Amino acid sequence: MxxxxxxxxxxxxxxxxxxxxxxxxxxxxxxxxxxxxxxxxxxxxxxxxxxxxxxxxxxxxxxxxxxxxxxxxxxxxxxxxxxxxxxxxxxxxxxxxxxxxxxxxxxxxxxxxxxxxxxxxxxxxxxxxxxxxxxxxxxxxxxxxxxxxxxxxxxxxxxxxxxxxxxxxxxxxxxxxxxxxxxxxxxxxxxGLAVFSLPPGAFIALGIILAGFQFKKSRQIKRELEEKKKLIAERKRQALEKKKEKALAAAKLAKAGE
Amino acid sequence: MSFTVFATAIISAMLINNVILMQFLGICPFLGVSKKSSSAVGMSAAVLFVMVIASAVTYTIYDLVLYPFDIPYISTIAFILVIASLVQFVEMVIKKFSKPLYKSLGIYLPLITTNCAILGVSEGNITGIWTETMPYWEGLFTAVSVSVGTGLGFGLIIFAFSSIREKLDGSNVPASWKGVPISLVVAGIMSLAFLGLAGII
Structure with a gap:
């Protein structure tokens, strides 16, 4: 660090x-x-x-x-x-x-x-x-x-x-x-909302702020998950294409051999 | 030293100036141990037990040692050391003399050293009750009464809150409010209810 x-x-x-x-x-x-x-x-x-x-x-x-x-x-x-x-x-x-x-x-x-x-x-x-x-x-x-x-x-x-x-x-x-x-x-x-300067307001205010933090965190996790999914799909597509190309090349080679 | 002093101190410390909802002492166990009613009861019994002994001991030390020897400014250091060693001592005594009590309170006792409610009540006794002219026994009686009331108030709230929390677990809370945020809002509403008790004495 x-x-x-x-x-x-x-x-x-x-x-x-x-x-x-x-x-x-x-x-x-x-x-x-x-x-x-x-x-x-x-x-x-x-x-x-x-x-x-x-x-x-x-x-x-x-x-x-x-x-x-x-x-x-x-x-x-x-x-x-x-x-x-x-x-x-x-x-x-x-x-x-x-x-x-x-x-x-x-x-x-x-x-x-x-x-x-x-x-x-x-x-x-x-x-x-x-x-x-x-x-x-x-x-x-x-x-x-x-x-x-x-x-x-x-x-x-x-x-x-x-x-x-x-x-x-x-x-x-x-x-x-x-x-x-x-x-x-x-x-x-x-x-003003005087209750926020009293003890109940402290609990409610901290609750709201922590909920905001959790919301931000959950969205970030969701976004990361989606990005990961996209990356995996992209890799799969690339692998599939490569396979296809290989198969095509092999078929061509076989044809030329005949 | 009368019943009136005792009753006033109990009601005022337990309901009006509730230790958790009004003074914000002991929030960590309030959020941490209140997931199950049984552990809430165990914790509050342990807190009540230690709180009464600790406030009697710290009041005595302040009145008979720190003040006469003109060193009241080290009260914080003295109190935290006394409380830490007292908790260890209480744990050993309970372990020796009562196995069932140790089984039910034992795991909560080490947590109590860093529970700010204990130190908070000890400090509050000095700033709130202690005066130069007050006789020792009278002050000690008031301090112990207040600490009994505070301990009972702690138990009352932590038990009520754990019951609410058991229901909350089964209810459909929005994802970002799950866990601590919704608990804090529930505590805020409870605190709002207790605010209505202000001024009954």
């Missing part, structure tokens, strides 16, 4: 949430808005990269029987670091993530990568794997978060939970201006 493939595999081919269904708890719990999804994703990138690096560094020293507890301690250390950093620099995000910030420890994705990849590969590959897989996880969370926030409020906000780069919360995207071309004083947030 090349370095580029190693980095990119987490986004679609081996996406932790959409393909492997790992880390479903945060995928449902913290994706009510775009910002909390992005924040959670970036914290996971940090923890995953850090734990992958340390695990691949110490893989020679740890006896096989106690490796899982040892990995858990390494991950928990990074989670504690992240918890304190978030508390210091983004208290709004800390409050919004609540119990799911310490729960990064039991995110199956992180222990899974430590066990399946970092304990068998060198530091550089493990780092790339950690960043790639973490960004794939972030990508999935952001897709769900944007889907839910847009359906619930009709726009995407920035600056509420991650107060960086702006002084006051702003809308990155909203439909208000399109509708205001036709009617005045229309606020699309009043007409």
């Amino acid at each position: 090349s370095k580029k493939e190693n980095f990119l595999k987490g986004f679609l081919k081996e996406n932790p949430i959409f393909v492997f269904l790992l880390g479903m708890c945060p995928a449902l719990a913290v994706t009510a808005t775009f910002e909390t999804s992005l924040g959670m994703g970036l914290l996971v990138v940090f923890v995953l990269t850090g734990s992958n690096i340390v695990v691949s560094l110490v893989k020679g020293f740890i006896p096989d029987q106690v490796r899982t507890p040892a990995y858990i301690v390494i991950i928990a250390t990074f989670v504690t670091v992240v918890k304190m950093l978030t508390f210091a620099y983004a208290i709004e995000l800390y409050d919004a993530l609540g119990v799911f910030l310490p729960l990064i420890v039991v995110n199956c994705l992180i222990l899974g990568r430590a066990e399946a990849f970092a304990s068998k590969n060198n530091v550089l590959d493990s780092t790339i794997d950690g960043i790639g897989m973490g960004l794939g996880f972030t990508f999935a969370l952001v897709v769900i978060g944007v889907f839910r926030e847009f359906l619930a409020t009709g726009g995407i906000q920035w600056g509420v939970y991650l107060p960086f780069f702006v002084d006051a919360p702003i809308h990155l995207f909203t439909l208000d201006w399109i509708i205001n071309l036709f009617t005045d004083g229309f606020v699309i947030a009043d007409y």
Whole structure:
């Protein structure tokens, strides 16, 4: 596997949430808005990269029987670091993530990568794997978060939970201006599907997105199957033609011999 | 320490703030083990058992060790280690003293270490119940009541969901919705029903 493939595999081919269904708890719990999804994703990138690096560094020293507890301690250390950093620099995000910030420890994705990849590969590959897989996880969370926030409020906000780069919360995207071309004083947030910001909406939104993924996958499998069938038919036809030609040539030869 | 505290904690943790449908803890066993009713019952019994012990132990450690020695920030590391070793310990004790119980719960116990519901309830007890001034026994009683309610809520949902799933297997679902997507939508509808219970206490 090349370095580029190693980095990119987490986004679609081996996406932790959409393909492997790992880390479903945060995928449902913290994706009510775009910002909390992005924040959670970036914290996971940090923890995953850090734990992958340390695990691949110490893989020679740890006896096989106690490796899982040892990995858990390494991950928990990074989670504690992240918890304190978030508390210091983004208290709004800390409050919004609540119990799911310490729960990064039991995110199956992180222990899974430590066990399946970092304990068998060198530091550089493990780092790339950690960043790639973490960004794939972030990508999935952001897709769900944007889907839910847009359906619930009709726009995407920035600056509420991650107060960086702006002084006051702003809308990155909203439909208000399109509708205001036709009617005045229309606020699309009043007409949002508020259920998508509540727990039931999380389940339904993730269900819809996963169904979309399965639909795409089934079509791809179908297409591949059809292509294979076509190829086989083509080969059969070619073989048949060759046989015919051979038979014809043999008949001609026989005639000439007579 | 009264019956009111116990009943309030049970109803609130079991029905209103349901661990799976409202707090999204323990989704992995919810989707993974809920294919058959019998395994759902086994899993939820094991979770209830470990959850009560774990929350009592972690609350005690936080109140009597971590806070007095001024190291509450290592609570995450301490809790996950305590839970992991506790699960091993419980497994050994059950194996020694009750063979039939081990046979029915044994295969679910190792899975529980990475079940986020256990750690989630332990952390939630600290942020939700623990205060500097609360007497130890009162806090412990509330924490245990909440964990009993959470465990019962987990069992209730996982059992109801496994029954629905057994029916779903025989129904005609469109190909792209088969498996996890339709299960998630069903869970969403169940969650919508439980949302109606908000505010009864």
